[in-house]
Amino acid sequence: MTGNKDHGADEALYVKSVVDASPQPGDSVADLASAALASHMDALNRLSGVGSDTANVARIYDYYLGGKDNFEVDRTVAEEVLAKNPDVRDSALANREFLGRVVHYLVSEAGVRQFIDLGSGLPTQENVHQVAQAAAADARIVYVDNDPVVLTHARAMLATNQNTLAVGADLRDPWKIVHEVRALIDFTQPIAVLAFAVLHFLSDEQAYGVVNTLVGACPPGSYLAVSHVLDTAEAQTGRAIYARRSANAGLVLRSPAEIGEFFAGLELVHPELERSPGNAPELVHLSQWRNEEDSTVVRDRFMLCGVARKLEP
Structure with missing residues (x-):
C-alpha cells in the first residue's frame, strides 16, 4: 500500500547491523569501527521513524552512558546539558x-x-x-x-x-x-x-x-x-x-x-x-x-x- 513504512524490513536491517557490530573471528577493532558503524547508524535512523533531526531521550541517556546508539542531535543536547551540569x-x-x-x-x-x-x-x-x-x-x-x-x-x-x-x-x-x-x-x-x-x-x-x-x-x-x-x-x-x-x-x-x-x-x-x-x-x-x-x-x-x-x- 502506498505510503506504508516497511517496518519489518527496517527491523531486519537493524538486527543485522547489531550482529555486524559484534566482533567476528579475524576482525580488528579498527575493522569493526569502520565497517559496521555506518550501516548500524543507517539502520538506527531508518527504524527510529523520526530520523536523526529529533533528539530522543533514550539516545541522550545512551550517550551519557558512553553508548554508540545516538545521533549528532542527541549528542548536541547532551553536551549542552553537561556544559551546564557536568x-x-x-x-x-x-x-x-x-x-x-x-x-x-x-x-x-x-x-x-x-x-x-x-x-x-x-x-x-x-x-x-x-x-x-x-x-x-x-x-x-x-x-x-x-x-x-x-x-x-x-x-x-x-x-x-x-x-x-x-x-x-x-x-x-x-x-x-x-x-x-x-x-x-x-x-x-x-x-x-x-x-x-x-x-x-x-x-x-x-x-x-x-x-x-x-x-x-x-x-x-x-x-x-x-x-x-x-x-x-x-x-x-x-x-x-x-x-x-x-x-x-x-x-x-x-x-x-x-x-x-x-x-x-x-x-x-x-x-x-x-x-x-x-x-x-x-x-x-x-x-x-x-x-x-x-x-x-x-x-x-x-x-x-x-x-x-x-x-x-
Whole structure:
C-alpha cells in the first residue's frame, strides 16, 4: 500500500547491523569501527521513524552512558546539558550501578524471580536480565518500552534467552502492560516492578497511574524500585534545554515528597547495609542505597531513589 513504512524490513536491517557490530573471528577493532558503524547508524535512523533531526531521550541517556546508539542531535543536547551540569553523567552512571545493586538484592536477599522493567531504554552493560540471571538462572524478566529502536535492539540481544522478553507497550496504558507481560510473568508470585529514571518523563496522572496499576496487580511480597530526578535549579536548566531543543519527551520534576508518593502504602527497604539504631528507612541519593563503598560521597545529587515491598492487606 502506498505510503506504508516497511517496518519489518527496517527491523531486519537493524538486527543485522547489531550482529555486524559484534566482533567476528579475524576482525580488528579498527575493522569493526569502520565497517559496521555506518550501516548500524543507517539502520538506527531508518527504524527510529523520526530520523536523526529529533533528539530522543533514550539516545541522550545512551550517550551519557558512553553508548554508540545516538545521533549528532542527541549528542548536541547532551553536551549542552553537561556544559551546564557536568554531574549529570555521574548521575546516569550511578543510576546503572543502583540498578545492579537493586536487582542483586531482590534476587539474592528478597528471593524475587520475576521482573518488569518499565521504559527499559537502549541495552547497555549489566542489564536487568544479566544481573538477575547471574544470581538465579530461572529469573524471568520482561522489558517494556514503546521505542522501536529499543525494542528491536533488545529482541536481537534476547533472541536465545527464553526467560527474557521485550514487549512494546506505552507506560500511559498500564493495563496493556499487565496484559502483555503475562506471556512470561505469573501474577500469583512476587514480582519486582522497576522504574529507573523513567517516571520523570510522565505527567502526574500517567506516572502515578502506571505505578499504582502495576503494583496493584502484583501480589503481596512484590517490590517497587524507583529512581527519579529531583526538582532542583540544575534539573530545571536541563528541562529547559530539552524543551528548547524539542526532545521527544520533557522532564517532569518532582519534590522528595512527590517522589515518596510512588511508595504510598508500601514498606521501604532500609537503604543502609548496616542500620543505625532508630534510623527509619527513607529515600536517598542513588549512590547511598545499600552501597558497600563510602555512601557519604554523593555523586548523584540530582536524583532520589527507593525500593519498597508490598505488604499483606
